[in-house]
Amino acid sequence: MIPVSYYLALSAILFTTGMFGVLIRRNALVVFMSIELMLNAANLSLVAFSRLYQTFHGQIFVFFIMAVAAAEVAVGLALIVTIFRSKQSIDLDQMNSLKG
């Protein structure tokens, strides 16, 4: 059996990659993919812990997270399409009409 620490290490790597993706990339779609990576890091560690403790709580939690992530992305893509229609771009740096 693979020790749980391996899963956690992978999950931490995924989370950090996602975090950097969100902070560095300027394309709205890539940022969304990075957020998905962060969510999947959480999913992985939940499932790993769930196996460690021999309970189903973590695994059921993951199902809910997947559903929520899909809903979130649906709303996000709708907004990206709306923004693209008016600006012809989904570059985050160009979303600067609100500031002060």
Next chain:
Amino acid sequence: MNLNLLAILPEALLVLLAVAILILDPLFKADSRRVNLGWLAAGGLTLILLISFLAGQPAQNELTLGGMVRFDWFAFAFKMFFIFAAAITALLMMDVDALANRAEAYVLLLAATIGMNLMAASADLVMLYLAIETTSIPLYVLAGFLTDNDKSTEAGFKYLLFGAMTSAILLYGFSLLFGFAGTTNLAAMAVSLATPTVFSLGALLLVLVGFGFKTSIVPFHFWAPDVYEGASTPIAGFLSTASKAAGFAVLLRFSLTVFPQTGSQWQYTLAVISILTMTIGNLVALAQKNIKRMLAYSSIAHAGYALIGVVAASTLGTASAVFYMMAYILTNLAAFAIVTVAGRVIGSDDLRAYDGLSRRSPYLALAMLVAFLSLAGMPPFGGFVAKLLVFAAGVEKGWIGLVIAGIINSIIGVYYYLTTLKYVYLYRMEGEDEESYPIPVSRPYAIALTVLVAGVILLGTFFAPWYDLTVKAAASLF
């Protein structure tokens, strides 16, 4: 298994109302749709408030529905606040054409309210996460609802981006807490985490990022001014009051249930955050030229004051934080209601556009006086009692420095609230012909403003019954 369906009575009624709105929407004629939808939503919410208040009071504190929600006075009090805020927001939405003609806007408002109710009640990590997302996702849509308005879509997108990122961080924190504790139940987690380690504190910080976003505390406040400015004003009012109060409900329940021992590190962390939040919120608010951005920074500062009650972590502290949220919901909704009414006619959210408002609409200006003085913490308004209670709670637990920082910040706050009132009362419009530019107040706005102003004054003068309610709510967490 304990199955007390009374615990989710308000949420069940909210679902029914949402379905009723969706079914009735196609039956309304185009010219009366706006009015019918608005009164249906606002009237339905008021009815739900009454029914839940009369029939849904918790007899004792219990964990119910498979351990997912707690049925106690704390949750009950917050649920009443959220439903009230939603009812007022429904009234305010009625004369914003882009929102009021669409049944979806009201349904999204109700969905967000259901999420907030569950946030206040949830006693399990799974439920908590789902409740937070049920609140957030409809609010992302509402913030970006005006699809032909670039500012609104940008506000919605920024809100979504910040929200999705912080909720992913929150979730990672949840997964680690689950790993350390081996359970998702908050009360059971407290036992496993009784001796904090470096790792559990790290997980706690991750969780705090998520809660910080909902309560818009520094350094997770960047979204607030942009979103409030871009979103339509009633929605901004709802975001800044109910959504923030929901964040505080979660923060209070989570911190007091999972880390019941006092003197722990999270108290010091929150104390530092509280000082930063108050100071940054107030100082940046001083420089604002746009009233919605000013109210956004002021709402950040108010989160800082309310945090003092959370830091105190006593019965009085919790009661004061709950009372602060109650007073803040009334006062800030009133402020945003005024901005909605005035903004429609003036067509600008610039502070200088409010010059001579007292001559254009004396009653509106009077409501503004009450709301802004209450925000500044002047007696005899609700804001004063709320500030007094959080400072008292801070002193009681020996957080003297924190309270002094709070008092200094309240004084800074008075400056920009009074500056706005100066424009309203002392300055004149350019042509000095205010009489020819009256600001009409339609019936839904008049009702909303009357209720809010009466509430603000009632909280500040006749506060014993409300304080008793908050003490009852606080007692259920200890």
